[in-house]
Amino acid sequence: xxxxxxxxxxxxxxxxxxxxxxxxxxxxxxxxxxxxxxxxxxxxxxxxxxxxxxxxxxxxxxxxxxxxxxxxxxxxxxxxxxxxxxxxxxxxxxxxxxxxxxxxxxxxxxxxxxxxxxxxxxxxxxxxxxxxxxxxxxxxxxxxxxxxxxxxxxxxxxxxxxxxxxxxxxxxxxxxxxxxxxxxxxxxxxxxxxxxxxxxxxxxxxxxxxxxxxxxxxxxxxxxxxxxxxxxxxxxxxxxxxxxxxxxxxxxxxxxxxxxxxxxxxxxxxxxxxxxxxxxxxxxxxxxxxxxxxxxxxxxxxxxxxxxxxxxxxxxxxxxxxxxxxxxxxxxxxxxxxxxxxxxxxxxxxxxxxxxxxxxxxxxxxxxxxxxxxxxxxxxxxxxxxxxxxxxxxxxxxxxxxxxxxxxxxxxxxxxxxxxxxxxxxxxxxxxxxxxxxxxxxxxxxxxxxxxxxxxxxxxxxxxxxxxxxxxxx
Amino acid sequence: xxxxxxxxxxxxxxxxxxxxxxxxxxxxxxxxxxxxxxxxxxxxxxxxxxxxxxxxxxxxxxxxxxxxxxxxxxxxxxxxxxxxxxxxxxxxxxxxxxxxxxxxxxxxxxxxxxxxxxxxxxxxxxxxxxxxxxxxxxxxxxxxxxxxxxxxxxxxxxxxxxxxxxxxxxxxxxxxxxxxxxxxxxxxxxxxxxxxxxxxxxxxxxxxxxxxxxxxxxxxxxxxxxxxxxxxxxxxxxxxxxxxxxxxxxxxxxxxxxxxxxxxxxxxxxxxxxxxxxxxxxxxxxxxxxxxxxxxxxxxxxxxxxxxxxxxxxxxxxxxxxxxxxxxxxxxxxxxxxxxxxxxxxxxxxxxxxxxxxxxxxxxxxxxxxxxxxxxxxxxxxxxxxxxxxxxxxxxxxxxxxxxxxxxxxxxxxxxxxxxxxxxxxxxxxxxxxxxxxxxxxxxxxxxxxxxxxxxxxxxxxxxxxxxxxxxxxxxxxxxxxxxxxxxxxxxxxxxxxxxxxxx
Numbered sequence: 003x004x005x006x007x008x009x010x011x012x013x014x015x016x017x018x019x020x021x022x023x024x025x026x027x028x029x030x031x032x033x034x035x036x037x038x039x040x041x042x043x044x045x046x047x048x049x050x051x052x053x054x055x056x057x058x059x060x061x062x063x064x065x066x067x068x069x070x071x072x073x074x075x076x077x078x079x080x081x082x083x084x085x086x087x088x089x090x091x092x093x094x095x096x097x098x099x100x101x102x103x104x105x106x107x108x109x110x111x112x113x114x115x116x117x118x119x120x121x122x123x124x125x126x127x128x129x130x131x132x133x134x135x136x137x138x139x140x141x142x143x144x145x146x147x148x149x150x151x152x153x154x155x156x157x158x159x160x161x162x163x164x165x166x167x168x169x170x171x172x173x174x175x176x177x178x179x180x181x182x183x184x185x186x187x188x189x190x191x192x193x194x195x196x197x198x199x200x201x202x203x204x205x206x207x208x209x210x211x212x213x214x215x216x217x218x219x220x221x222x223x224x225x226x227x228x229x230x231x232x233x234x235x236x237x238x239x240x241x242x243x244x245x246x247x248x249x250x251x252x253x254x255x256x257x258x259x260x261x262x263x264x265x266x267x268x269x270x271x272x273x274x275x276x277x278x279x280x281x282x283x284x285x286x287x288x289x290x291x292x293x294x295x296x297x298x299x300x301x302x303x304x305x306x307x308x309x310x311x312x313x314x315x316x317x318x319x320x321x322x323x324x325x326x327x328x329x330x331x332x333x334x335x336x337x338x339x340x341x342x343x344x345x346x347x348x349x350x351x352x353x354x355x356x357x358x359x360x361x362x363x364x365x366x367x368x369x370x371x372x373x374x375x376x377x378x379x380x381x382x383x384x385x386x387x388x389x390x391x392x393x394x395x396x397x398x399x400x401x402x403x404x405x406x407x408x409x410x411x412x413x414x415x416x417x418x419x420x421x422x423x424x425x426x427x428x429x430x431x432x433x434x435x436x437x438x439x440x441x442x443x444x445x446x447x448x449x450x451x452x453x454x455x456x457x458x459x460x461x462x463x464x465x466x467x468x469x470x471x472x473x474x475x476x
Numbered sequence: 477x478x479x480x481x482x483x484x485x486x487x488x489x490x491x492x493x494x495x496x497x498x499x500x501x502x503x504x505x506x507x508x509x510x511x512x513x514x515x516x517x518x519x520x521x522x523x524x525x526x527x528x529x530x531x532x533x534x535x536x537x538x539x540x541x542x543x544x545x546x547x548x549x550x551x552x553x554x555x556x557x558x559x560x561x562x563x564x565x566x567x568x569x570x571x572x573x574x575x576x577x578x579x580x581x582x583x584x585x586x587x588x589x590x591x592x593x594x595x596x597x598x599x600x601x602x603x604x605x606x607x608x609x610x611x612x613x614x615x616x617x618x619x620x621x622x623x624x625x626x627x628x629x630x631x632x633x634x635x636x637x638x639x640x641x642x643x644x645x646x647x648x649x650x651x652x653x654x655x656x657x658x659x660x661x662x663x664x665x666x667x668x669x670x671x672x673x674x675x676x677x678x679x680x681x682x683x684x685x686x687x688x689x690x691x692x693x694x695x696x697x698x699x700x701x702x703x704x705x706x707x708x709x710x711x712x713x714x715x716x717x718x719x720x721x722x723x724x725x726x727x728x729x730x731x732x733x734x735x736x737x738x739x740x741x742x743x744x745x746x747x748x749x750x751x752x753x754x755x756x757x758x759x760x761x762x763x764x765x766x767x768x769x770x771x772x773x774x775x776x777x778x779x780x781x782x783x784x785x786x787x788x789x790x791x792x793x794x795x796x797x798x799x800x801x802x803x804x805x806x807x808x809x810x811x812x813x814x815x816x817x818x819x820x821x822x823x824x825x826x827x828x829x830x831x832x833x834x835x836x837x838x839x840x841x842x843x844x845x846x847x848x849x850x851x852x853x854x855x856x857x858x859x860x861x862x863x864x865x866x867x868x869x870x871x872x873x874x875x876x877x878x879x880x881x882x883x884x885x886x887x888x889x890x891x892x893x894x895x896x897x898x899x900x901x902x903x904x905x906x907x908x909x910x911x912x913x914x915x916x917x918x919x920x921x922x923x924x925x926x927x928x929x930x931x932x933x934x935x936x937x938x939x940x941x942x943x944x945x946x947x948x949x950x951x952x953x954x955x956x957x958x959x960x961x962x963x964x965x966x967x968x969x970x971x972x973x974x975x976x977x978x979x980x
Contacts, residue, residue: 006636043636173486407654442489450496457646458504458653 007187007462013040014241021162021245022171030136030159033245037141041104044145048103051089052144056135058085059113063120063127063134079121086110086117094312105145107309109138111276116152118280125153133159140247142238146231148250148272158247170246178434179243181449185422185433186236188452189229191460192415196408197226199461203403205370208380212389215402216380223370224363228257229419231270250275255427257362260343260354262326265362273309277302296331300324310369315377319368326361411459418452501646502616507660508649510613518559518668519572519613522579526666526805530580531794532556534670535572536588537564539721542766543784544777545670546813549806552785553796557582558670566592566701567630571623573705575614577712584792585709586717586784589747592702593694593732616645630697658935662905667808667955674774677767683724685751685761691738692731702736706743715792721780722750722759723770748787750780757783808955815957822950822960827971828859831962835948836866840885842959843903843951845910845932848877850919850944855966860946863964877916879932881908903953909933919943934958941974 017036021029042049062082066075090110093102116137120127128134137155138144162170204211204219211219235252242249250272259265266274282302288295300321307320333339340346346354364381371377392398400406425436437445511520521527531554534540541560548554557580559572573585614620621643628639641647652660659665694702709716718740720733733749740747750759757779761769764776772780788794797803818838825831844867852860853875864874867882870890878891881901891897895916900909911930931940932949939949941963950959963974 006640009636009640173483173490177486177490442485446489446493446496450493450500453497454500454504457501458508458650460650462647462650 009043010040014244018244022167026165027163029162030132033141033159033162034132034136034139037136037139037144040141041139041144044104046104047101048093051103051106052109052139053135055086055089055109055113056138057131058082059116059138060128060131060134062117064129066117066120067127075121079117082117083114086114099312108147108149109144111149111273111280111309112143112152113138115149115276115280119151119153125156128152128156140242142242142247143249146234146238147270148235148238148252149276150249150272155247155249162246165246172246175246176244178438179240181240181434181437181445182236182243182432183240184449184453184456186233186240187460188233188415188456189236189419190233191456191462193412193419194226194229194233195461196404196412196415197222197229199403199408201226201370205376205380208376208383211383212387212392213384214389214393216384218402219380220363220367220384224257224359224366225416227366227369228253228269251432254430255423257359258355258423258427259358260346260351261339261358262323262330262361264343265358266323266327273306277306281305292331292335296328299327299331303327314374315368315371318374318377319365322365322368326365415455415459505616505646505649507656508652509615509645510649510652511659511663519575519615521663521666521668522557522559522576523615524663524666525579526663527557527576527580527669528805529797529802530555530557530582531584531797532788533573533576533580533582533585534558534560534588535569535576535585536560537569537591538562538771539590539723540586540588541671542675542771542773542777543670543721544674544774544781546806546809547778547781548785548788549669549798549810551782552789552794553798554785554788554794555797555803555806556669560588560670563591566698567623567626570701570705570708571614571619573708574619575617577714578617578619582714583794584715584717584788586719587705589718589720589733589736590729592698592736593692593729620645665812665955667805667812669806669809674777675766675768675771676774678763678773679761679765679767679769681769683761683765683769685722685724685754686727686730687751688727688730688734690727690731691735692728694732694735699739702739706739706745709745710743717746717748719748719784720750721772722754722761722776723765723772724761725751746791750783753783811952812955812957815952815955815959819957819959822962823975825973828863828964828968828973829971831973832859832863832866835863835950838959839867839882839950842884843908843953844882845879845908845939845947845949845951846873846882847879847910847912847932847940847947847949848873848945849912849916849947850877850942852877852945852966857967857971859968859971860964860966863946863948879910879912881910904956906934906953906956908951908953941976 013036017032020032024032038053041052059082062078066078069075069078087110090106093099093106116125116134119125128137133156134152136159137150137152140150140155143150201219201223204215205223208216208219232253239249239251252271254268254271256265256269259268282298285298285301286294287298290298301324303324304317304320306323307316307318310316310319330339334341343351343354367380368374368377371380396406400409404412422433422436425431425433429436437448440448506523509520511518532548534543534545534556535558538560541558541562543558545556545558548556557576559576561568564572569587569591573587576582614623624642624645627633628635628642633639633642706716718736720736725733730751733751737747737749750757753759754761759776759779764773764779765771766773766776797806818834821834822831825834846864846867846869848860855861861874867880868885868887869880869882870887870892873880873890876893878894878897879889879899880887880891881889881899888901889899889910891899891910891912894912896912896914898909898911900907902908910932913930931938932947933939934951939958939961940947941961942965945963945965945968947961947963949961951957952959961975965972965974968974
């Protein structure tokens with residue numbers, strides 16, 4: 003269980019104040035102390051793994067930097083990465099998987115990218131172990147990403163330790179990031195956790211239902227996963243931003259994508275760019291002919307599936323996306339699918355986005371299901387049992403886990419999210435940037451409205467565990 | 477320079493944002509918090525100023541809630557207010573007193589002691605833990621925070637889960653958004669000073685009150701709060717009286733009460749255990765105890781209250797306030813009590829004739845709305861006509877049908893010859909509206925079960941009970957209490973009254 007917001011936010015506020023008060027040079031140290039403290043009070047198993055991974059990353063990269071022999075460097079690279087992969091594999095595929103430290107899959111990938119980037123000369127090995135440890139353990143990203151790069155974060159930590167108090171206390175930056183956090187909380191507590199009730203109910207009792215309800219279940223889960231993970235990423239981004247640390251935007255309206263390739267440019271961006279940089283390109287990328295490109299794409303997505311979990315369901319999910327991408331690449335290469343989508347009319351864009359969502363959502367069934375059999379039964383039932391009458395029988399409809407009032411609250415919130423996604427899709431800006439354009443009065447009223455909406459209609463307190471995020475289990 | 481200006485504007489924006497957030501969230505919190513019911517502490521009414529000029533505060537568990545505080549007003553002119561919840565723990569009692577004293581200055585406070593020795597405090601069951609939060613119908617304040625901190629400590633609540641929620645209070649109360657009713661927005665019964673639903677049952681088994689000279693220890697937490705309560709009263713210099721209502725308690729409980737008596741005596745605090753006064757006050761378990769053998773029934777409550785009224789007058793400098801201004805809450809409470817009793821009388825009437833007698837006696841005291849529609853004139857036994865004779869209805873009302881509204885015996889509205897009509901009138905905070913949307917003959921073919929949007933409405937509820945026949949609605953417009961609402965069919969079998977909505 004992650005710590006509650008009621009503890010997290012006051013702590014963050016206190017550390018922000020302390021950052022302002024303490025001598026510049028110990029700001030990063032304070033952040034590191036807070037990161038370890040928060041990670042510790044999460045009650046995670048194998049707490050020591052996190053600093054150990056940081057130390058290994060530091061030692062390997064410094065040793066590589068000092069070594070003049072290419073083979074020694076390579077040996078260090080291979081041993082460092084192998085150690086991290088073995089660590090992940092042990093915790094994922096052996097009997098001790100229940101003892102896996104929180105966020106291992108995320109911070110291990112960060113460590114791999116750091117070692118790899120130092121080896122490739124993209125960045126220089128950091129001499130100060132504090133920064134490497136902080137990069138690995140940085141509390142907004144440690145549990146569920148975004149999977150950051152040393153080249154992005156470490157210079158920012160260094161800058162933090164030299165920034166003037168005036169730079170640190172930038173009211174505009176603080177308020178903008180607070181808006182991002184508020185929006186993240188709104189999406190998580192009002193939307194994601196409500197959809198979770200619906201999708202959990204339908205997926206666990208799928209055998210009672212037919213086509214329409216099971217489609218609702220699958221769509222609910224697709225939306226839940228997006229909202230849950232996007233909300234986490236927003237909260238992480240906002241908290242990091244409070245300390246003037248800019249981290250990656252992990253989502254850019256993925257369900258408005260016009261193709262699967264487009265989807266992966268917008269969904270879990272930090273993971274897909276990691277897979278591209280450290281799996282797809284090293285495999286040869288698109289440099290070795292079309293067939294190898296298709297194969298490399300397929301392998302990359304299969305690995306993505308394996309990274310998400312040890313079950314066969316995740317592998318099938320990854321393979322499905324690998325196939326989608328392969329087919330889409332082939333269709334684009336032979337000219338059936340348009341590569342340039344900018345001049346498409348609305349109707350065609352709408353249909354393409356809908357079709358892409360259907361494909362993605364279908365694959366989510368495997369992602370959500372407990373087993374392959376569960377997923378297959380769900381899909382068979384969805385295609386074979388007709389229950390369209392349930393859409394007009396409101397009593398049955400409202401007994402799926404959410405009553406009329408809850409559905410109304412959800413739909414209203416989804417409309418706001420839809421609007422924000424449309425803005426993100428069309429203008430490639432975040433909510434805070436959009437609100438800055440709208441002027442202070444609208445910004446204040448809008449923020450106040452979504453904050454109050456979250457405070458009243460959010461699911462927290464006695465009814466739910468709002469600090470539990472779906473991607474924490476990976 | 478531009479950046480500096482931008483920063484200043486952002487500061488101003490943030491400042492306004494925070495002020496607006498505090499203002500709106502405080503108001504939202506007031507809407508969302510438990511308001512207290514007849515079985516939960518009625519703190520909300522205290523905040524709203526309805527306990528102003530309280531003479532005596534009764535506080536404790538449901539045993540205190542089943543006293544008949546309004547008898548103190550009726551018989552002695554003493555303004556007594558009750559804050560008592562079901563199984564109200566002693567820490568909530570202590571902090572309720574502190575909260576009450578922030579707003580009022582009673583002359584005497586009477587603390588009921590049944591749950592003080594309760595060792596549930598140390599090993600609470602799930603239900604009891606739940607009550608910690610729901611009973612705390614306090615505004616967010618230092619007193620609330622102190623109580624929350626103490627409950628976290630006393631109940632060993634996991635801090636990161638229940639504990640922190642209790643401290644913030646929002647996580648506990650916000651989910652009430654789905655339970656809100658009119659009562660959360662409008663103080664529906666601001667006059668209630670004690671329970672409106674007294675128990676009227678009697679034991680269905682033999683039982684007797686046990687007394688003892690033995691002493692038994694009380695729980696550490698009970699002792700701690702008893703000491704705190706006594707210290708608080710010494711500090712505030714307000715007379716405190718401890719009391720224990722009679723019931724067939726086990727001997728161990730009586731021995732624990734003896735311990736409380738000793739503590740009270742050591743601290744010069746009066747303690748009245750009615751279990752030792754049963755003969756003096758004429759208390760009989762078989763007639764004055766409720767069937768649960770735990771609480772007082774109405775008769776028992778009256779006996780205890782009568783004793784307490786005299787005790788308070790004899791020992792404390794209390795005055796009769798029945799004719800003083802500023803005591804509307806208690807006057808209204810008394811009136812409400814009479815309304816509820818009258819409602820019971822009406823409801824217990826088994827036929828039109830019996831009901832009509834009560835109606836004739838009381839119709840001039842209330843707002844009465846009578847609606848005649850359908851084939852009401854087809855009756856042969858004259859029961860509907862006999863009801864109309866009790867009021868100053870226009871002569872042609874019976875033959876023409878329609879609606880009349882009588883305001884304390886005076887004709888306020890009559891639909892005359894109109895076939896269709898609409899009328900509404902605001903009384904206090906409620907609006908009474910009458911709609912008749914089709915000619916009378918069409919009502920003859922209507923079933924009571926047909927969905928209609930015409931009738932007599934208050935707060936969105938339709939009080940017309942018969943489509944074809946006479947509907948009578950009796951309402952205390954001052955206190956917003958519906959006394960009765962009945963429908964009468966022409967030639968109803970056995971002169972039967974219809975009370976259910978859309979009753980056939």
